Amino acid sequence: MVVTFILLLHITLMFVERTIALVVLWLCIIFLLQKTGRRTIGLRAPAHWGWWLAAPVVGLLMVGLTAAALWLLFGWTEQNLFYDMAHAVGWSFNLLGSESPLWARWALLAFAWLSSPFLEEPLFRGFAQSIYRQKVGLVWAILLQSGLFALVHPFTSLSWPLSIFATGVVYGLLAKYSRSIWPAALAHIAYNLGIVWISFRFMPQFVFQAW
Helix, strand or coil: CHHHHHHHHHHHHHCCCHHHHHHHHHHHHHHHCCHHHHHHCCCCCCCCCHHHHHHHHHHHHHHHHHHHHHHHHHCCCCCCHHHHHHHHHHHHHHCCCCCCCHHHHHHHHHHHHHCCHHHHHHHHHHHHHHHHHHHHCHHHHHHHHHHHHHHCCCCCCCHHHHHHHHHHHHHHHHHHHHCCCHHHHHHHHHHHHHHHHHHHHHCHHHHCCCC
16 A cells, blocks of 8 residues: 555656655655565665676667667657757756856756656656556566656657657566666666767757757
8 A cells, every 4th residue: 555655646746846756755765665665666685796787788778779779760850759858968957057167067967867767766666566566467567667657758759658668668677687676777877878978979959059
C-alpha cells in the first residue's frame, strides 16, 4: 500500500515540479519505507561489483546508438528528440543569464541533468517495477514501467516515446539482473551526459542561442 501511494504521488508531482518530486521521494523512502521495503525496490548494492563498470558503458552505448539512428532517420530536425534535448540543455545552461559565473551555469546544468536519475530510477525501476512484478510477472512489469516512464516525457515527436520506452526497458533489465536500481541509475546518468555532450558538440547553436 505504501509503495503504491508513493508511486502515484510522485507521478503526479513530476507533472508539477520535478525538483519537489525528487525531494519528497527521498523523504518518503527515508521515513515511510522500512529496510525490507528499500531492498524490495532495489536500494541495495548490485549482485556483482562488475555492474558498477558495465552500467555506464550500457548508458553510453544506448545514447550513441539512439543518436545515430535518429540522425540517420531525421537529421537534426524537430522530429529528432535530440533537437528538443539540445534546447533543454541550452535552457538549463543559460537559465542564470550570460552574466553569471561559468561555474554556476555548469553547476545548474549538472544538477538539472544528473539529478533526474535519482528521481526516476527509484520511481520506475524501483517502485513501479516491483509492484507490477508481483502482480503480472517480470516481462509485463518491465513493459508497464517503461510505458509509464515514456508517458512522463514530452510527446513532441514519435521519436520521443519510442526512444524513452526503449531506455526504460534497458534500465529495467539492468535493475532486474543486478538486483539493484543503482546500475540503472548509473546507465541513466551516462545517457544524460551523452545528451549534454551531443548537444554541445553537434547542436551548439541551440545551446548558446539567446534565451
